[in-house]
Amino acid sequence: xxxxxxxxxxxxxxxxxAFTALRTNLMRSILTTLGVMIGVxxxxxxxxxxxxxQVSVTQQIATLGSNMAIVVPQPDSGxxxxxxxxxxxxxxxxxxxxxRQVSGVRAVAPQIRNSVQLVTPGRSATTQATGxxxxxxxxxxxxxxxxxxxxxxxVGSAARVAVIGQTVSDKLFGGDSPVGQTIRVNRVxxxxxxxxxxxxxxxxxxxxxxxxxxxxxxxxxxxxxxTQGPDDVTLLFVGFEDEDSLLAGQKEIKRLLRDRYxxxxxxxxxxxxxxxxxxxxxxxxxxxIFQAVLVAIASISLLVGGIGIMNIMLVSVTExxxxxxLRMALGARRSDIRNQFLVExxxxxxxxxxxxxxxxxxxxxxxxxxxDFPAPVGIDTALFSIAFSAVIGLLFxxxxxxxxxxxxxxxxxxxx
Amino acid sequence: xxxxxxxxxxxxxxxxxxIGGETVHAVNHVSLSVERGEFVAIMGASGSGKSTFMNxxxxxxxxxxxxxxxxGIDTKSLxxxxxxxxxxxxxxxVFQQFNLLARTSALDNVAVPLIYSGIGYTDRRQRAQLKLExxxxxxRLENTPAKLSGGQQQRVAIARALVTDPxxxxxxxxxxxxxxxxxxxxxxxxxxxxxxxxxxxVVTHEPDIAEYAARRIVFRDGKIIEDEPVKSRRRAxxxx
Numbered sequence: 001x002x003x004x005x006x007x008x009x010x011x012x013x014x015x016x017x018a019f020t021a022l023r024t025n026l027m028r029s030i031l032t033t034l035g036v037m038i039g040v041x042x043x044x045x046x047x048x049x050x051x052x053x054q055v056s057v058t059q060q061i062a063t064l065g066s067n068m069a070i071v072v073p074q075p076d077s078g079x080x081x082x083x084x085x086x087x088x089x090x091x092x093x094x095x096x097x098x099x100r101q102v103s104g105v106r107a108v109a110p111q112i113r114n115s116v117q118l119v120t121p122g123r124s125a126t127t128q129a130t131g132x133x134x135x136x137x138x139x140x141x142x143x144x145x146x147x148x149x150x151x152x153x154x155v156g157s158a159a160r161v162a163v164i165g166q167t168v169s170d171k172l173f174g175g176d177s178p179v180g181q182t183i184r185v186n187r188v189x190x191x192x193x194x195x196x197x198x199x200x201x202x203x204x205x206x207x208x209x210x211x212x213x214x215x216x217x218x219x220x221x222x223x224x225x226x227t228q229g230p231d232d233v234t235l236l237f238v239g240f241e242d243e244d245s246l247l248a249g250q251k252e253i254k255r256l257l258r259d260r261y262x263x264x265x266x267x268x269x270x271x272x273x274x275x276x277x278x279x280x281x282x283x284x285x286x287x288x289i290f291q292a293v294l295v296a297i298a299s300i301s302l303l304v305g306g307i308g309i310m311n312i313m314l315v316s317v318t319e320x321x322x323x324x325x326l327r328m329a330l331g332a333r334r335s336d337i338r339n340q341f342l343v344e345x346x347x348x349x350x351x352x353x354x355x356x357x358x359x360x361x362x363x364x365x366x367x368x369x370x371x372d373f374p375a376p377v378g379i380d381t382a383l384f385s386i387a388f389s390a391v392i393g394l395l396f397x398x399x400x401x402x403x404x405x406x407x408x409x410x411x412x413x414x415x416x
Numbered sequence: 417x418x419x420x421x422x423x424x425x426x427x428x429x430x431x432x433x434x435i436g437g438e439t440v441h442a443v444n445h446v447s448l449s450v451e452r453g454e455f456v457a458i459m460g461a462s463g464s465g466k467s468t469f470m471n472x473x474x475x476x477x478x479x480x481x482x483x484x485x486x487x488g489i490d491t492k493s494l495x496x497x498x499x500x501x502x503x504x505x506x507x508x509x510v511f512q513q514f515n516l517l518a519r520t521s522a523l524d525n526v527a528v529p530l531i532y533s534g535i536g537y538t539d540r541r542q543r544a545q546l547k548l549e550x551x552x553x554x555x556r557l558e559n560t561p562a563k564l565s566g567g568q569q570q571r572v573a574i575a576r577a578l579v580t581d582p583x584x585x586x587x588x589x590x591x592x593x594x595x596x597x598x599x600x601x602x603x604x605x606x607x608x609x610x611x612x613x614x615x616x617x618v619v620t621h622e623p624d625i626a627e628y629a630a631r632r633i634v635f636r637d638g639k640i641i642e643d644e645p646v647k648s649r650r651r652a653x654x655x656x
């Protein structure tokens with residue numbers, strides 16, 4: 001018990017000695033700390049931004065809907081560039097075929113997307129119109145928070161109705177309820193029948209800046225570029241029962257479409273089938289690489305900070321060789337001398353780490369406000385960074401400290 | 417109480433240095449015994465080996481060959497931690513240049529050896545204060561060395577040497593940086609400490625300082641050429 005108290009007291013003494021030494025060379029200490037501070041600051045910020053990207057992507061994927069395959073009429077060129085000769089097509093009939101012939105398919109939502117101009121008395125906006133069917137709401141969790149979503153009869157009768165996003169509503173109607181109002185979409189009057197549930201924004205994309213209209217209405221009244229056939233679509237959302245049927249279904253869809261478009265063996269598909277699982281994996285890989293690169297770059301500055309610590313500790317040991325000799329003469333063991341300098345380096349680093357952490361939290365908060373991008377600094381990141389800077393101190397302070405402890409007492413005492 | 421074991425006991429103690437390919441015999445086969453309670457002055461010209469000898473009996477330097485027994489312990493078998501413990505518990509050092517820590521109060525300077533004995537903060541300060549008061553520095557506890565005279569600094573250093581209640585004090589030219597009167601004060605303190613039972617070994621090149629000791633040893637070329645009691649021993653006024 002006594003020895004525990006003694007060793008605790010010993011560390012306390014070392015901290016006191018460290019502070020005295022650091023105060024003695026205040027300017028030098030501050031500059032050295034600055035190196036670690038910048039290092040910790042950049043590492044934490046990099047981790048926070050990386051985490052933010054991850055969160056954003058996860059949200060983005062969640063807004064897409066789960067257990068879903070997306071079919072687009074773009075040649076599946078694998079990793080190579082798209083080939084212009086293999087321009088693909090995709091139609092509503094393809095969708096119906098998928099629904100009938102592929103097992104595990106819950107619903108198919110064909111869509112046409114087109115940029116449109118919106119006008120109300122006195123206001124206007126440009127946004128993206130999605131021509132869809134009621135299945136769109138069902139598959140990708142798109143619902144109306146006010147009014148209603150599209151119905152079968154809207155699609156059947158090519159009704160001029162629109163369900164609009166929160167951002168569009170704010171632009172055109174301010175704080176007023178848009179339901180029941182009339183807007184002109186590419187000069188065609190539409191009745192707003194619903195307001196879409198807000199899905200926020202991810203990575204700078206505003207999910208609420210869109211309107212949804214019946215696919216039939218869009219095709220007849222709003223299309224600005226001609227299509228190859230009467231029922232061409234921009235993409236198909238295919239909703240599956242569960243994840244297992246999704247995996248099998250992706251292959252089935254490919255096989256079915258290859259048949260339908262008579263793609264010869266060895267030729268690439270004029271369409272691409274991606275699943276939400278794949279998209280989630282790819283994007284999370286991308287953000288992980290993004291985060292790793294950020295952290296790697298930031299770590300370099302931490303490394304430079306650590307080298308600064310090592311450098312200054314070597315100077316400190318050289319300057320205080322006589323003090324080391326004296327302490328040894330008075331009974332300090334090698335481990336006492338080593339610990340004294342280790343604690344000094346650790347104190348430098350922990351102070352730098354703490355300030356760096358504070359600045360990083362501040363910067364992340366500002367970043368979050370200004371750039372509207374989540375950059376969370378968790379308590380785990382905070383604790384980790386403090387611990388990590390202490391480790392940097394021990395690592396880079398280790399060599400100078402061991403060097404100090406290896407000095408011969410009499411040679412150290414004799415030095416000037 | 418047995419007094420049969422000498423406090424310092426050396427046999428054929430040798431210390432060689434290699435300088436520019438030549439071997440210098442700094443200490444050349446020295447055998448010497450110092451009993452508890454002795455007051456020894458070691459004299460000699462510079463380069464005579466007296467300081468090297470002193471550093472070896474203080475466990476600051478390692479002999480090239482020969483044996484050194486301190487309080488009956490053969491130092492050859494000790495590792496660096498055990499040597500540190502001997503320096504801490506059994507030996508108090510007093511240096512020519514005082515070697516106090518700058519920007520550190522007298523009290524904290526005196527308490528340093530107790531850190532390495534594993535004594536707690538409060539205890540350390542109490543014991544350091546007692547030693548400083550015994551040196552007549554009770555009103556200088558919080559002064560840093562820069563605020564103290566040379567004589568006061570050396571008394572702080574003596575208090576520091578005594579704070580672990582060692583068996584012996586080793587002083588290397590303790591009056592070398594002091595004026596005559598202050599030197600006599602310091603020798604008076606040493607005599608009083610010796611009267612109280614502590615063993616003293618003082619290295620000096622000043623003959624009149626050596627006359628305060630009870631035994632005088634003279635080194636030349638790494639060997640003892642003279643070892644005899646001081647005939648007309650001087651007594652200093654005691655500070656009470």
